Amino acid sequence: MSPKTTWLLIAGLAVTLGSLPTVTGHAAIKTNFTKIHYSEDAFSHNQFTNIAYHAKSTKKNAYIWNDTHTKKLYNLKTYPTYTWFKLASGTYKGNSHWIEVTNFVDSKRGWIYSPQLVKGFSTKGYQPTKRSYKQPTYAGGIYHVKSTKKNAYLWNWTHTKKLANLKNYTNQNYSRRHSVLITHQGTSHWYSYVSVTIKKKTINGYVRSSALAAGKTTNHQGQNILQPDAFVATKDYLQYLNDSKYQKLARSLIKLFPNTPVDLGLSQIAAYNFATNDTWEEDPPEEIATTGYKDIVPFTKVATYLMANKTKTNAQKLAGVEKLLDQAGYTKAKRAKLTNYKLGIYILNNVKGGKIDEAGNSLKGNWYGLIIGKTD
Structure with a gap:
């Protein structure tokens, strides 16, 4: 799976x-x-x-x-x-x-x-007077915190203890399990029950629903391992590639195509359609549509080589990739002229935590995809 x-x-x-x-x-x-x-x-x-x-x-x-x-x-x-x-x-x-x-x-x-x-309900403190699991209005979906400046406290169910301030965790996505209507001194607000990960620990609580916005976050600061579909657009994917300590090999590979800009959609195609991947336990990831792209050139030999040599240093891997590109006719000079192409790349390079087994154990995972293509 x-x-x-x-x-x-x-x-x-x-x-x-x-x-x-x-x-x-x-x-x-x-x-x-x-x-x-x-x-x-x-x-x-x-x-x-x-x-x-x-x-x-x-x-x-x-x-x-x-x-x-x-x-x-x-x-x-x-x-x-x-x-x-x-x-x-x-x-x-x-x-x-x-x-x-x-x-x-x-x-x-x-x-x-x-x-x-x-x-009747108590008139003291904060009272949960309604609870709803109705989707998509009160449960389900992917959300992110709207602001890094406004407080977004995560409360316990009695609303007596602040468990976290989610404005400090705008780099995470949140899925609502349910929502409750909290009434205090005649005023009522909906709160969403969500989880946040802090120092590898999961904390559950209630945050004001109005502090959340629908959709995935575009802030990936401090996130070092993300799936190909964790991104909203090329802009936030580039932020991840540039900032993650585990994307050093990816940054080196991107430099091999100096005039071919990275594209998120093409990178997802590279990951799901043309990559080598040992992060799955059973079935490989399902292929995705290539709508919007044409003239796709998959560097499958590069992906195969990287998987076969996953324990080598980045310098050794890079040298091997350059050799394979030259053999495929994509010399340094030719790569510099690929101005009308875009680059699709997804790299998970022998990273612990890149693979989780069925028992929940964190293992080293590898996922290598590299292609070029044009937009329709």
Whole structure:
């Protein structure tokens, strides 16, 4: 399976799994509550309004109990800003005023005596009052942070802790798993649930949806390994080629064609149609259309040579490539005259992290593609 296909499957699976309702096995639960009527479908389907409750008092003890009513799990006054959502009603020792509740992320659930609650969302703090997985309006898609100057904080779900400022990570793309409507002091804003990678760690949280813009980022600063379809246009692809510490060989190969400008579309054709590639585990990447280009000349012997000599130094590789180009009739003098051609190039040169196996291990990967062609 190709890296491109694998990435798409993982991204799609993440959104799909994120949209699944909470599933619980009622029959397996040992409980001392009787006459239980479950109503958690409303919570699973994000219908919060009619099942929302909050503490009647944030100063008095009000305990949430386990299923056997033998252990106090939580004290509502410890969570003064929480809204609790009704999952079921039941009877304990003849008293029918008991309900099972959970918090918004379903990390704290149990039974409470219902007169200790008031119906409705809490008026304290920041309240998630709606959640939607509807695509493409509230979930899915590829987004980037709009501005490097305006703060775009990533918050935890209670909106009490800033996890990151995404204005510092405009070089990453973001996929929304879902969105929530956060209400605070009568004002509501949509927030998107996204992930950001910081120092090789993934951090999940909520960012104001208005801070994101649809489409891939054009800022690749600090990104050293990117797939051929990670770019928006030739301009940002050139930024990557010029800035990445792993593109030294690519920069040297580009100099062999001094008057043939790099073209993103042609580079993607080189990568997917004419390259050697050991970054995939099963099937090679699918070929893409060459619409908009003509007179394509693939240097397949160059790609084959680079793969066969992937452990050699860049100087040795460059010398071998020049020799092969000369043999193909593309001498230094001829290459200097290719002013009406464009260059397609994609290089992943024995880089650790260029290949990820099915177990998630980071391995060295190689991907070599070099062609020239004309635009229609």
